[in-house]
Amino acid sequence: MMNTTRKVMSVSMILLLAIAAVFLVSLNMGTMKIPLAEVIKAFNGTGSEQNYTVLVHFRLPRMVIAILIGAGIAVSGAILQSVSRNALADPGILGINSGAGLAVVLYIFYFQGSSFSSGVLSVYMMPFAALFGAFLAAFLIYTLAWKQGVTPIRLVLVGIGINAAFAALIIVFQLMMDPNNFMQATIWLSGSIWGASWEYVYAILPWILLLIPWALYKSQNLNVLNLGDHTATGLGVTVERERRILLFISVALAGACVAVGGGIAFLGLVAPHLARKLVGPRHQGMLPVSALLGSLVLLVADMIGKNLMAPSEIPVGLVVSCLGAPYFIYLLIKD
Amino acid sequence: MQANQPMNKTTSKSIYRPKTAAVVILAGLGLLAAAMASSIIYGASNFQLSTIWEALVHFDAGSTAHQIIQRLRMPRALAAALIGSSLAVSGAIMQGMTRNALASPSIMGVTAGATFMMSIGLAFMESASNTTLMLLSFAGAGLGAGLVLMIGSLSKRGLTPVKLALAGSAVTALLSSISSAIAIHFNVAKDISFWYAGGVSGVQWVNVQLLIPVVIIGLLLALALSRSITVMSLGEEVATGLGQKTGIVKFLGTLVVLLLTGAAVAVGGTIGFVGLVIPHIVRFIVGPDYRLIIPCSAVVGALLLVFADVAARMINPPFETPVGAITAIIGVPFFLYLARREGRGL
Numbered sequence: 001m002m003n004t005t006r007k008v009m010s011v012s013m014i015l016l017l018a019i020a021a022v023f024l025v026s027l028n029m030g031t032m033k034i035p036l037a038e039v040i041k042a043f044n045g046t047g048s049e050q051n052y053t054v055l056v057h058f059r060l061p062r063m064v065i066a067i068l069i070g071a072g073i074a075v076s077g078a079i080l081q082s083v084s085r086n087a088l089a090d091p092g093i094l095g096i097n098s099g100a101g102l103a104v105v106l107y108i109f110y111f112q113g114s115s116f117s118s119g120v121l122s123v124y125m126m127p128f129a130a131l132f133g134a135f136l137a138a139f140l141i142y143t144l145a146w147k148q149g150v151t152p153i154r155l156v157l158v159g160i161g162i163n164a165a166f167a168a169l170i171i172v173f174q175l176m177m178d179p180n181n182f183m184q185a186t187i188w189l190s191g192s193i194w195g196a197s198w199e200y201v202y203a204i205l206p207w208i209l210l211l212i213p214w215a216l217y218k219s220q221n222l223n224v225l226n227l228g229d230h231t232a233t234g235l236g237v238t239v240e241r242e243r244r245i246l247l248f249i250s251v252a253l254a255g256a257c258v259a260v261g262g263g264i265a266f267l268g269l270v271a272p273h274l275a276r277k278l279v280g281p282r283h284q285g286m287l288p289v290s291a292l293l294g295s296l297v298l299l300v301a302d303m304i305g306k307n308l309m310a311p312s313e314i315p316v317g318l319v320v321s322c323l324g325a326p327y328f329i330y331l332l333i334k335d
Numbered sequence: 336m337q338a339n340q341p342m343n344k345t346t347s348k349s350i351y352r353p354k355t356a357a358v359v360i361l362a363g364l365g366l367l368a369a370a371m372a373s374s375i376i377y378g379a380s381n382f383q384l385s386t387i388w389e390a391l392v393h394f395d396a397g398s399t400a401h402q403i404i405q406r407l408r409m410p411r412a413l414a415a416a417l418i419g420s421s422l423a424v425s426g427a428i429m430q431g432m433t434r435n436a437l438a439s440p441s442i443m444g445v446t447a448g449a450t451f452m453m454s455i456g457l458a459f460m461e462s463a464s465n466t467t468l469m470l471l472s473f474a475g476a477g478l479g480a481g482l483v484l485m486i487g488s489l490s491k492r493g494l495t496p497v498k499l500a501l502a503g504s505a506v507t508a509l510l511s512s513i514s515s516a517i518a519i520h521f522n523v524a525k526d527i528s529f530w531y532a533g534g535v536s537g538v539q540w541v542n543v544q545l546l547i548p549v550v551i552i553g554l555l556l557a558l559a560l561s562r563s564i565t566v567m568s569l570g571e572e573v574a575t576g577l578g579q580k581t582g583i584v585k586f587l588g589t590l591v592v593l594l595l596t597g598a599a600v601a602v603g604g605t606i607g608f609v610g611l612v613i614p615h616i617v618r619f620i621v622g623p624d625y626r627l628i629i630p631c632s633a634v635v636g637a638l639l640l641v642f643a644d645v646a647a648r649m650i651n652p653p654f655e656t657p658v659g660a661i662t663a664i665i666g667v668p669f670f671l672y673l674a675r676r677e678g679r680g681l
Contacts (some may be wrong), residue, residue, distance in 0.1 A: 014547060042669075046657075073572070085359055087501070093504075113472070121533070123658040128366050132400045144671055144675070145675075146386075147675055154674055157669060157670075157673075158674050158675070159672060159675035160670075161667050161670040161671045162667075164607060164608065164663050164667055164670075165664070166662060167663070168607070168657075168659060168660035168663035168664060168667075171528065171657055171659070172657055172660045174528065175525075175528060175529065175532060175657060177653070179525055181522065182528075183519070183522075183524060183525075183526050185513070186518070186519060186524045186581065187519060189517050190519070192511075249449070265508060265512075266508050266512075269504075291623065293341070300577045301662055309520060311556050312520060314519070315515070315516075315519065317512070318512040318513075318515050318516045319511035319512075321508045321509060321511075322509065322512050322513060322516075325505045325509035325512070326509065328501075328505045329486055329502065329506070329509075332498060332501055332502055332505065333486060333489045333490045333491075334490075335579060
């Protein structure tokens with residue numbers, strides 16, 4: 001026991017250092033290169049006005065958001081995998097991303113360009129549409145899977161069905177769009193945090209600060225649920241109630257993250273797998289390590305997406321898949 | 336992994352029902368003929384049945400109606416039938432071989448591979464002809480499935496169904512993210528979406544000429560394998576105990592799936608749910624014997640897709656609704672019903 005705790009501590013320290021390093025490098029990089037000395041000057045108040053604007057209004061919020069939603073998506077995936085006892089579960093597979101995606105596509109289709117949403121307002125409304133869609137999907141999945149209780153396997157199956165239905169509707173509406181809206185929708189669905197600003201940071205921060213500690217507090221129950229319903233009941237856990245609470249945490253996290261970052265796929269699947277590999281399956285260690293890994297991966301992916309083909313950007317979700325999938329394949333072969 | 340349990344549990348009470356199967360096939364073929372006729376009749380302009388007959392026996396190159404029937408409607412109806420058969424039979428084979436009720440062609444990385452090659456074709460080859468694109472996506476389908484199978488066979492404990500599903504989703508994620516990046520960067524996203532959601536709307540005789548031999552060979556091989564697949568569906572240990580060479584059956588079965596889905600995706604893009612749902616419906620009617628499931632799936636799959644394609648034209652004329660959306664809308668409620676009814680067995 002002592003050993004695992006120490007291991008969790010050292011792995012977390014290394015991840016934190018890595019995040020800090022990437023954070024510093026990422027501050028310098030972009031369409032406009034700003035050397036580290038200038039960065040320090042800018043924060044001192046002795047640097048140029050322009051550097052300050054770029055750093056504080058564009059780069060910082062974007063990186064903070066990458067860290068926050070990376071952690072959120074990873075923890076959401078970890079909870080879903082344990083609750084459904086299915087190694088394949090993640091918010092994308094269960095239809096939560098596509099629920100949010102459908103809401104956004106409908107929003108772009110009906111309101112974009114109409115007088116109702118000229119300019120700024122439309123950008124700020126989109127996350128609400130996404131959040132609404134995510135919760136609608138979760139509600140549908142839970143209700144349709146309900147039959148004197150919800151079993152993990154039924155939850156996954158219903159999720160797959162809902163996902164397929166939403167994906168079909170997304171493509172129907174997307175194909176009716178004009179090319180500009182189509183592109184906007186495609187980029188959103190691929191996952192991107194381009195539009196980040198401090199308002200988004202303030203909007204998502206409470207969700208992350210509330211929900212991740214809540215999940216950590218529930219670690220012991222997750223450990224027990226992972227053993228199966230019968231064992232869990234035998235160990236005195238009110239299975240159905242715990243499952244509902246944990247699902248709520250997971251969906252709320254995924255919904256908030258999707259609302260700001262779009263449909264970032266694969267992170268919720270890969271980060272928990274990686275964390276389990278590093279520190280074992282106990283959630284007390286696995287959840288925080290997943291969160292840190294999620295942050296690190298998303299921060300790195302955003303840096304790559306921003307700079308690889310600059311000045312045009314690659315949606316961060318695509319970079320995550322390109323980084324995550326080969327590693328996942330390697331795990332599969334080695335296992 | 337729960338989805339991995341034998342699905343025969345739900346249907347264990349069933350027996351060999353050749354008579355039911357004969358009825359399904361005959362009635363299905365009759366309905367298919369009617370559906371194909373209406374697929375040729377209805378569209379942006381409607382025709383008389385007699386005009387179609389004339390176009391068939393005394394083709395008049397000067398008549399616009401004959402031209403439309405010959406060059407647009409007939410290949411479209413035929414392609415829908417062939418693709419529906421291919422997808423349904425592939426799904427049946429995969430479900431039987433992996434004993435996983437959720438198995439369907441799209442988890443093999445086939446569609447992602449095809450989309451990947453298509454996006455490369457559309458982005459880098461400016462004047463790629465229809466045939467080139469089709470061959471590209473055929474190669475892509477092979478690439479996707481090849482990667483999945485390679486990962487499966489490289490891994491230490493061999494190719495289990497769960498591993499297949501995991502490898503399939505990883506390969507799908509990788510290939511489809513690269514193709515999205517290409518699509519966004521080169522501004523061809525909408526072309527690609529149109530192609531892979533387009534169904535059989537733009538099918539020409541060239542495409543049908545490629546489909547026919549591949550589908551016939553695939554279906555015949557599937558029928559020849561059907562007995563072995565029934566044995567496989569009882570479990571690999573049982574199959575080995577009964578003296579079956581499971582390795583060869585797996586190899587041939589996978590080859591058939593590749594041929595059939597590769598051709599179907601190359602011509603029709605991604606059409607979901609046919610491969611998943613049809614085998615379940617058929618199994619429900621004719622029982623768990625794949626000697627009956629495979630031919631019945633071929634007929635019912637063709638029927639569903641021809642019907643869905645007619646609906647795709649009728650819902651919002653003159654626009655085409657993506658046929659994959661229609662099959663999903665028909666398929667999802669049924670899928671949810673299955674998931675609720677017997678979540679564990681599914």
